[in-house]
Amino acid sequence: MNRFVALTAHDVRLSLRHGADSLMVIGFFVLTVTLFPFAIGNNPALLTQIAPGLVWVTALLAAMLALDRLFLADFEDGSLDLLVLTDMPLELIVLAKALAHWLVTGLPLIICAPLLAFILNMEAAGFGALVMALALGTPTLTLIGTIGAALALGARRAGVLVSLLVLPLYIPVLIFGVAMVDAAISGFDIIAHASALGGFFLAALALAPIGAAAALRQATR
């Protein structure tokens, strides 16, 4: 357990020290979302309608930005080979890295989301659901992302490749995430959507580390 926490803390500290990851993610998120009101300024009703989808798509793309670097630094300096060989289960190591990634990219996203939903003129009823949906969804996105990042490790054009690999698995999360916010705005019950998102999260939590670990073993062979 200590090693898990230590590994997570180490990775988070590294990302924060470089600053690039979380700042870039939030920066991209904020910039893109604030461009839309300018583009659709004369039509606030339209903005309101597309606000949930917009926030979600941008969250998705921003999460994908940092993915290809998830294992890259360790792969390039050789520490990944050591990690594969230690007696700490590789699956657990993947979870630690996923947690570090989410703390640095997903969590800031969730915190910024209400502000940006406000900028996009989203209806008040949707704010809570948006935060909850992102809270359930962004860890899933990170977990799915670990599989893509591990598979594409060392590939040419890894960034594009990772996006292509994870996109199909992101689509269901996106659909339910947006639907949950739309349902809340329309006054419907969101428990079904929340359960689906929760289900995705649990499935990803159980299966993604196994897949990612297998891919990491292949990469270091």
Added chain:
Amino acid sequence: MADMEMIKSIFHLSGYGIYVWPAFAVTFLVLVWMGVSTLRRLRKNEANLARLQKIRAEILANQAESDPPQ
């Protein structure tokens, strides 16, 4: 004239023609692409292989000439 009517009615297909025929056409094109790309790949690879094998045979023949038998 009756033939023209028949051909037109086949294209029109009770109003569904505009969906049915493009569907068949697209599928046909996809199948053709699959076939063409397969044949091109096969020809390219086998041509490369033949060329390399010829070169290799020449190199080995040259080596056999220049290295006198022990």
Added chain:
Amino acid sequence: MIHFLANPARFLRIGAIALPWIWTVTAASFGVGLWLALVTSPADYQQGESVRIMYIHVPAAWMALMVYTLIAVASAMALVWKHPLAHLIARAAAPLGAGFTLACLITGALWGQTSWGSWWVWDARLTSVLVLFFLYLGHMALSNAFDDPDRGNRAAALLALVGFVNVPIIKFSVEWWATLHQPASVLRSGGPAIDPSMLWPLLLMAIAFAGYFFALLILRVRAEIAGRKVETLMAMRGDEAGMGG
């Protein structure tokens, strides 16, 4: 039989013998199937002539699923049992499967526009088939993304296995969720629920598509085997050049 086919030379020999037969069956099935589908089979009482799209949409969908299953099985054989030809079979099959999936999606959109009034809807089946299409593309991209082709093959095999969870989702999506897409009419527990005059063209087109696939698969695996020999020769040339001088 799997081990029987593990030897590339034997695979090529058997493939060469089987190929003419496969082409014959394919051509015959296409001929009769298209005739039945377009000329003699009846229009549907609800969907009119648009039902004829079914004769290419459904076989394409069946192929999309069957080819992915084949790739998943080949991937397991490659990763677990180290079957020598399995990676090549998976590589060869992926573009073909992607083609069938694309045909399924496009014909489905055309059919959906006439039946439901909508080109696309995010219901469980359509979404999961779109996911299948992206999985094929990802498999093709991953196979060719590395300088070491072996690494690419292994990563693609892993992706194929991870993505296999999508196949039962596609198959059972129309039963588990309330979808716009209609439920199964042929491959279901009670047996086929459609009239023989429609079932026959459907089955014949399916056989035609399958035959076409297997014929092209044999040719593609032949191409992959040749490609691998080329790679080996290129590597050896490097060695020989270094030694001989």
